[in-house]
Amino acid sequence: MTRTRILFALAGIAVAAGLWLAFTSPTDVVQGEFSRIINVHVPSMWVAFMAFGLTAASSIAWLLRKTARWDRLAEASAEVGVLFTAVGLFTGMAWGQAVWGRAWDWSDVRLATTAVMFFVYIGYLALRRATPDPYARARRSAILGAIAVIQVPLVYFSVNLFRTLHQTQSIRPDGSTMPTEMLIAMGVNVIAFTVLFAALIAARLDVAKAELAVAPAPVQADQGITPPRLSEVEDV
Amino acid sequence: MTFWKQAIEIARVDLSVERRTGDVFRIVIPFSVIALLVFPLALGVDLSGISLIGPAVYWALGILFGMQVALRQAAADTPERRDLYSLLGVDPAAKFAGRAISGSLLTLGFFSALLVAMLILYNPRLSNGWVGPAIASTVLAAIGLTELGTLAGEVTAGLRSRTSLASLIVAPLAIPLVIGGSQTLEAITRKASILPWILLLLATDLALAVAGVGLARPLEETSR
Amino acid sequence: MTFWKQAIEIARVDLSVERRTGDVFRIVIPFSVIALLVFPLALGVDLSGISLIGPAVYWALGILFGMQVALRQAAADTPERRDLYSLLGVDPAAKFAGRAISGSLLTLGFFSALLVAMLILYNPRLSNGWVGPAIASTVLAAIGLTELGTLAGEVTAGLRSRTSLASLIVAPLAIPLVIGGSQTLEAITRKASILPWILLLLATDLALAVAGVGLARPLEETSR
Amino acid sequence: MTSLASLAHVGVTLGESRVLNGVTIAVSAGQVVGVAGSNGSGKTTLLRVLATLLRPRTGEGQVLGADLGSNDVFGIRSQIAMISHVPAVIPELTLEENLVHAARVSGHDMDRVATALRVVGLEGVMGRRGSASSFGMLRRAEIARLLITRPKLVLLDEAFSGLDSDAQALIDALIDRTVNAGGAAVVVSHDRAQLRRATTVFALSAGTLEEMA
Amino acid sequence: MTSLASLAHVGVTLGESRVLNGVTIAVSAGQVVGVAGSNGSGKTTLLRVLATLLRPRTGEGQVLGADLGSNDVFGIRSQIAMISHVPAVIPELTLEENLVHAARVSGHDMDRVATALRVVGLEGVMGRRGSASSFGMLRRAEIARLLITRPKLVLLDEAFSGLDSDAQALIDALIDRTVNAGGAAVVVSHDRAQLRRATTVFALSAGTLEEMA
Ligand code: HEM
Ligand SMILES: Nc1ncnc2c1ncn2[C@@H]1O[C@H](COP(=O)(O)OP(=O)(O)OP(=O)(O)O)[C@@H](O)[C@H]1O
Numbered sequence A: 001m002t003r004t005r006i007l008f009a010l011a012g013i014a015v016a017a018g019l020w021l022a023f024t025s026p027t028d029v030v031q032g033e034f035s036r037i038i039n040v041h042v043p044s045m046w047v048a049f050m051a052f053g054l055t056a057a058s059s060i061a062w063l064l065r066k067t068a069r070w071d072r073l074a075e076a077s078a079e080v081g082v083l084f085t086a087v088g089l090f091t092g093m094a095w096g097q098a099v100w101g102r103a104w105d106w107s108d109v110r111l112a113t114t115a116v117m118f119f120v121y122i123g124y125l126a127l128r129r130a131t132p133d134p135y136a137r138a139r140r141s142a143i144l145g146a147i148a149v150i151q152v153p154l155v156y157f158s159v160n161l162f163r164t165l166h167q168t169q170s171i172r173p174d175g176s177t178m179p180t181e182m183l184i185a186m187g188v189n190v191i192a193f194t195v196l197f198a199a200l201i202a203a204r205l206d207v208a209k210a211e212l213a214v215a216p217a218p219v220q221a222d223q224g225i226t227p228p229r230l231s232e233v234e235d236v
Numbered sequence B, C: 001m002t003f004w005k006q007a008i009e010i011a012r013v014d015l016s017v018e019r020r021t022g023d024v025f026r027i028v029i030p031f032s033v034i035a036l037l038v039f040p041l042a043l044g045v046d047l048s049g050i051s052l053i054g055p056a057v058y059w060a061l062g063i064l065f066g067m068q069v070a071l072r073q074a075a076a077d078t079p080e081r082r083d084l085y086s087l088l089g090v091d092p093a094a095k096f097a098g099r100a101i102s103g104s105l106l107t108l109g110f111f112s113a114l115l116v117a118m119l120i121l122y123n124p125r126l127s128n129g130w131v132g133p134a135i136a137s138t139v140l141a142a143i144g145l146t147e148l149g150t151l152a153g154e155v156t157a158g159l160r161s162r163t164s165l166a167s168l169i170v171a172p173l174a175i176p177l178v179i180g181g182s183q184t185l186e187a188i189t190r191k192a193s194i195l196p197w198i199l200l201l202l203a204t205d206l207a208l209a210v211a212g213v214g215l216a217r218p219l220e221e222t223s224r
Numbered sequence D, E: 001m002t003s004l005a006s007l008a009h010v011g012v013t014l015g016e017s018r019v020l021n022g023v024t025i026a027v028s029a030g031q032v033v034g035v036a037g038s039n040g041s042g043k044t045t046l047l048r049v050l051a052t053l054l055r056p057r058t059g060e061g062q063v064l065g066a067d068l069g070s071n072d073v074f075g076i077r078s079q080i081a082m083i084s085h086v087p088a089v090i091p092e093l094t095l096e097e098n099l100v101h102a103a104r105v106s107g108h109d110m111d112r113v114a115t116a117l118r119v120v121g122l123e124g125v126m127g128r129r130g131s132a133s134s135f136g137m138l139r140r141a142e143i144a145r146l147l148i149t150r151p152k153l154v155l156l157d158e159a160f161s162g163l164d165s166d167a168q169a170l171i172d173a174l175i176d177r178t179v180n181a182g183g184a185a186v187v188v189s190h191d192r193a194q195l196r197r198a199t200t201v202f203a204l205s206a207g208t209l210e211e212m213a
């Protein structure tokens, strides 16, 4: 609990700093004020990638160790990842509406693959809900969690594979294409979102633990099965 | 009235099995969105006509769903369960009706989700006053596709042990449904009358209902 | 060599079972061909672009319906049969490989039927030398799709909402296959290199094969 | 004694094998008929003919007044019940829901469900799904179904198997109740002890019935 | 005597029900262990744990040298065989094809198939599909499978049911052969007479085992 509170406090400070930088850093020459969205859009997507990576890692850890902690972490991380993907999609669509003149464009593979990634993890969460037995649920979702992560590189590299409207990576091994001030603002925001991510995960894990505590204790399977009451046959 | 009682009870149980699984909301809706996403990706980057193909994709996915009904029917109707229903005095025709009712409701749910998603994602150019006809044709086509799926499933389950091509004949019956459905929207665009197409759908639904009810008993026996 | 012996034996038996029941032949192929018909109908006869979208529709429908072929196989895997294979000492990875082999062959058969139907119905304008790449990409896509279907089938084994849930899981993960497949034909038309797309398909197939074989053991336990 | 079912020279061919070959049998009200025979001799097939689920290829027969060749069989089927080798239960529904479904669809009073569950000893686990129940629990649920629908003609195909010794008494009770209400039962078993209630026992072999001593 | 299987304080929970609750048992070479218990007490579940098909949630166990929690179980499974409530046969294949498939996939000599079919008395009908076979024929085909694969640990879940009295002797023969070859058998039955070969008989109730007199 205290861990969660501390993390949220840190996240609050970091996000505030990030926002301040976002609104004070210089804007893009072409896009004007709209380019400030980058400070939410990009960190959200990156944190989502990280979340799905963490889901995959904890899924594999569950498969190796079979301890419930890893399953809870995988679930928490997937949920938070879906949340951040939604934020990234939404800010992207708003941005698109502003600078491309439309919120969605079919000819853009980055957009489509991102939407698909979103639904893959919706599917992951649906699979979890569909499986009542906790152990079976952990096993099934661990496998899907380990496979689904291939969606992440697909989204990331989609801009290189196709001619797209969407920007290619601006941070590459061979240097950055962004002005330094923008880069610093974005960097701070990436850190802030990461701390927020950690805080949300911690909160989700607390909830999972609380659920575990109120879960009904198992009853002995043959307790309700009794010998037949032959004397009552005529009552039916 | 036993007929309808039985039909409704069977539909009720079918639906409650589906509802537990949360199929429609948690699974089918995301699936329909993804299916809609698959087409533009396959069509490649250049095609500007995305808004044109919306209705076609819509109907194609409808057929896919109808086929799923058929496959599910064929799989879920085990010999033990068929015998059980027979000996509970369930009229095979009532069973067909019940299956058709529950299936139609599910298919309709699917179509509604698909329609909304299609409208949002494809933004098709539709003429004024498309809503009423679209709903009418969707409802009629959903009923028809489900009847068809149920019939195909029964024929396949019934004739599994024999080598028969009878089930191959069932699928083409989807053609009038698809023509009716797609041409209704076409007709509005061209400001033509939609009546002939609605009538075609209605006639097909009725014909399939008659075939399903009429063939129920003989089909039930061939399965043994 | 036990691995391949078991895989091939399982593939052999799967195929002979399918030959005797024939759901792919009786349900999936007819329905998918009808779905092909929808596009010309819904787009209106005057649309000259019909021959342009042929390949795209082929890929989109191929993936969506082909998925069902793979999933059907998984559905045949009853708990009794899973236990039987386990206690016969069948390596889960070999079972995955066997399933993938037989499923790929079935899916390929399905794709071939669909391809022929598409060529007849759409009469697409294809550039010279389309045959080789079309076959190569179809084969690779069929393999990938089957691997995915087998995996999804295992993950959802024993769940009530199995078919729809598995479809939901397969459809998005199949996107690389759709892209690879449709872009191969695109590339020939644009006289671009098809290599990147073939490589994308190949990489997906390999990744799925590794995942399938590597995860086979934990997967085997999912249904219990 | 009124005749509930009778077959005369009935022959049944399934695929390429002739399973029944001139079977003649009469079952009258109040009777318990036992049928024995080795594996594959056609006992299950005979029960399915009596259940009107399989039409004889040759010969004649009538069950509960309906001619086996006619469409009258659809009208009388609800008065026949059969317990087969494998319990027929919808796995996705709970045991209780299965029985409610059966009662509703066959037009019987739903109040009987609770009592029937109590009688077969499943009251405490009636919320368990068919797929989460043991074989014997499914068997008991089937007996509960027969208690609810009160069939006139009860066909039991090794119905004792899978039941624990307490629950086996349920089968006897079911037979007694049916017979007392003017119905009849046909009981198939490999265990002579389980045929002890039978008024007549037949042996099935080479497709024909023969009365046993 | 070498121990073939042992469980220590094993607990199994399925869904919300605790099925096994601290089961301790040891099965050594040459032993025939009988298990009795009322419907739903967990006999089938216990056999599935011994077959390594279900991992214990709590407690420990080892079967044929493999720790139940480890991946070693994949290596020893081919030496375990189980006959369940419902025969496991691929219905689209003939009885012979089923056995050939089992032999091939488990790496056994296919010559044994013909002999095994003869032993269980199915030689004349080996071309019949699983779906066109009677329940008892499927049971016999399963026994033939066990004769072909010669498992060390044989788990029989009411394997007598559905077999005619002649064929029931096959189960005894199977047990004898296994035990003589240094294996062991665990036999579940509701019929005390069928547990007559058992060297020890346990009763299962409330999720725990107790030795019976
Ligand atoms: C719905 C619409 C959009 C979606 C789904 C989307 C998706 C994504 C994703 C997944 C990333 C992270 C991957 C990476 O870092 O390479 C990203 C990064 C980025 N996006 Fe978007 N985006 C959308 C709209 C836009 C718009 C309209 C713009 C600006 C015109 C934009 C500019 C950027 C930039 C500059 C990056 C960072 C690239 C980098 O520096 O590596 N996005 N977007
Ligand atoms: N998936 C599940 N979820 C919940 N409970 C289950 C599940 N599977 C089995 N059970 C319960 O476990 C108990 C033991 O089942 P099991 O099949 O082992 O019994 P059994 O002793 O073999 O009974 P029978 O004599 O009827 O065959 C039963 O009460 C059953 O309801």
Ligand SMILES: Nc1ncnc2c1ncn2[C@@H]1O[C@H](COP(=O)(O)OP(=O)(O)OP(=O)(O)O)[C@@H](O)[C@H]1O
Pocket: D014, D015, D016, D017, D019, D037, D038, D039, D040, D041, D042, D043, D044, D045, D046, E128, E131, E132, E133, E134, E135, E136, E137, E162, E164
């Ligand atoms: N569809 C079919 N095609 C061919 N033969 C069949 C078919 N169904 C059943 N048979 C054969 O009919 C015979 C009788 O089967 P039935 O199930 O009636 O036997 P049974 O007396 O009940 O045997 P058991 O004691 O094993 O239950 C068997 O030899 C079986 O192989």
Ligand SMILES: [Mg+2]
Pocket: D043, D044, D045, D085, D157, E134, E135, E136
């Ligand atoms: Mg029988």
Ligand SMILES: [Mg+2]
Pocket: D134, D135, D136, E043, E044, E045, E085, E157
């Ligand atoms: Mg049991």
